[in-house]
Amino acid sequence: MSVLLEAKDVHKTYKLGRVPVPVLRGASIALKEGEWVAILGASGSGKSTLLHLIGGLDKPQDGTIKFQGRDIGKLGPGGLNRYRSRDVGIVFQFYHLLPELDVMGNVLLGAMTQGVLGRKVPAERRSRAKELLTAFGLGERLRHKPAQLSGGERQRVAIARALIADPPLLLADEPTGNLDQHTGEGILEAMEAVVRGEGDGPKRAMLMVTHDPKVAARADRIVRMVDGMIVEEKADALTATQAQVSTH
Numbered sequence: 001m002s003v004l005l006e007a008k009d010v011h012k013t014y015k016l017g018r019v020p021v022p023v024l025r026g027a028s029i030a031l032k033e034g035e036w037v038a039i040l041g042a043s044g045s046g047k048s049t050l051l052h053l054i055g056g057l058d059k060p061q062d063g064t065i066k067f068q069g070r071d072i073g074k075l076g077p078g079g080l081n082r083y084r085s086r087d088v089g090i091v092f093q094f095y096h097l098l099p100e101l102d103v104m105g106n107v108l109l110g111a112m113t114q115g116v117l118g119r120k121v122p123a124e125r126r127s128r129a130k131e132l133l134t135a136f137g138l139g140e141r142l143r144h145k146p147a148q149l150s151g152g153e154r155q156r157v158a159i160a161r162a163l164i165a166d167p168p169l170l171l172a173d174e175p176t177g178n179l180d181q182h183t184g185e186g187i188l189e190a191m192e193a194v195v196r197g198e199g200d201g202p203k204r205a206m207l208m209v210t211h212d213p214k215v216a217a218r219a220d221r222i223v224r225m226v227d228g229m230i231v232e233e234k235a236d237a238l239t240a241t242q243a244q245v246s247t248h
């Protein structure tokens, strides 16, 4: 399998007033096509920051992020827009749905680059959105607003939005962090089916932040954010994680 995404020696420092707060200090990570990698790490260690950079929502001060061999830091505004709308899909902990749009509107918005906003949505996009939402059990909720949905339903809308353009890479930032265990389990199963290519879909790569070792144990590989860098979780630590899973 070839490398899909490669972040190398990524540095990110925020400024708090005039005080620099270094968060990423040379973080490196690579994902192969179709690979599911979980990121563990303490709260505030920079996991969301790394996901934002990989998703093209922010830029590092140093280091490179390559998608299919192309440096996304060198893309112009148009190229970056295309990257964000076609190549990666992002699922956040708090859904980030637009409250004034209904379920269909939220999903379709995920497929629009800025230049396309306001233009007519192609019929084939609409039917794809319906198909995804129906597969996620939301076929009867297409005209509902986010406020009329449960947390689990909102997150399924967000997953459909992330998938509408069929991106080969999915980024998920604690996607079950705001849900009760049973609902979270349903969301995980839906995401797992998506990345494993169940049904008629292709396999997809996924980089998933989680604080739950049981969730991480389902991934192909686990890494950890420590001191602003990514360290590979050792095999014995992984065994410990799995032992923990089986005793729970």
Ligand SMILES: Nc1ncnc2c1ncn2[C@@H]1O[C@H](COP(=O)(O)OP(=O)(O)O)[C@@H](O)[C@H]1O
Pocket: 014, 015, 016, 021, 023, 041, 042, 043, 044, 045, 046, 047, 048, 049, 050
């Ligand atoms: N926009 C920002 N401005 C300033 N500091 C930030 C900003 N975003 C995150 N931080 C700080 O960067 C650190 C890492 O944050 P984050 O990436 O959200 O961590 P994690 O997702 O691992 O909990 C935290 O100390 C946080 O307060």
Ligand SMILES: [Mg+2]
Pocket: 047, 048, 049, 173
């Ligand atoms: Mg976070």
